[in-house]
């Protein structure tokens with residue numbers, strides 16, 4: 001589920017090269033379910049035409065303060081009424097200066113002055129313009145006025161220089177907007193999580209692993225961070241970027257994962273084990289590549305420690321959430337794992353539903369019973385798991401609040 005679904009957003013586009021990225025941003029916002037009205041400054045229109053934004057947003061584009069398409073000719077007021085937020089991306093040094101001073105020479109700045117919704121700006125400019133005391137002063141003033149500044153990013157700029165001033169990529173802006181709108185049901189919570197597979201080396205080039213992609217764990221880490229939690233993610237080897245705002249440490253083996261978890265778990269409020277930790281590892285790891293021979297080769301495996309069970313048994317340990325990946329008898333096996341490890345909550349999934357792909361279908365088990373969630377993209381499933389977790393934790397801290405169940 002996207003927190004941008006059904007949101008009314010005004011996207012202000014001012015005159016910077018990054019305006020071309022705003023076209024992609026408009027597309028991604030619409031894809032996430034937002035209704036987007038684009039307000040293009042005169043300089044912005046020199047970089048990307050109104051027709052592009054109209055096609056991508058599916059809505060008329062606004063450029064002129066004196067536009068009489070609104071029934072009462074009050075575009076500067078009507079456009080922001082009913083808006084959930086105005087986002088200016090790219091925001092030039094010039095528009096930031098005008099906003100900081102309350103100047104309103106055109107439609108976009110007038111709209112910002114006459115708004116009754118949050119304003120977010122994504123600066124985009126040459127690094128020296130960004131570092132200029134006037135710009136930094138304006139950015140500080142905007143922050144003090146309650147404007148949310150997203151970025152800027154560091155990197156190569158259109159002029160060829162390298163430094164701070166690039167507009168954040170559309171994907172990053174989208175993620176920040178999602179975070180902005182997500183209900184902060186886990187605010188003040190510190191969560192340690194595991195995700196991905198582990199890799200148990202046999203020799204320097206071979207090992208035992210599994211086909212966990214990390215997608216479920218990373219989606220859950222992102223959803224927890226968006227819900228306001230501080231997230232420490234201990235990740236096995238995956239090809240995924242860290243979710244925004246999540247502190248990630250990468251490990252290979254189950255033993256490394258255990259050590260990284262135990263280092264971080266003291267004082268944590270919640271521990272969530274999404275990782276598909278190898279139950280066994282080779283008893284020894286060959287120092288050099290094992291040479292091929294015509295003979296059969298036997299590998300001796302020894303059990304790995306169970307990280308989740310160990311954390312769940314800690315005195316004054318965190319609220320523990322396990323995952324159970326089964327290929328059959330989900331209810332029975334998941335319930336058995338929950339009982340064996342003493343967990344208040346476990347999320348069960350069939351490997352054929354959840355392993356590797358972009359979607360999952362899970363059932364949550366807790367003291368109140370069995371709560372199936374509908375099949376869906378892993379980020380939507382993750383948001384629903386977060387809501388359930390927040391309700392359970394809330395019920396623990398305020399016993400009068402009943403925990404809503406679905407069956």
Ligand code: PMT
Pocket residue numbers: 194196211212213214215216217254272273274275276277278279304305306307308309321322323324325326337349351354355356357
């Ligand atoms: O990564 P994806 O491709 O998105 O796939 C997601 C997933 C299927 C891997 C995920 O949804 C999932 O089910 N993760 C748990 C997989 C698993 O190893 O389940 P298990 O039933 O073997 O283990 C039960 C619980 O104990 C898990 O929380 C596991 O993290 C934990 N465990 C297991 C063994 C071990 N040595 N240490 C542990 O902490």
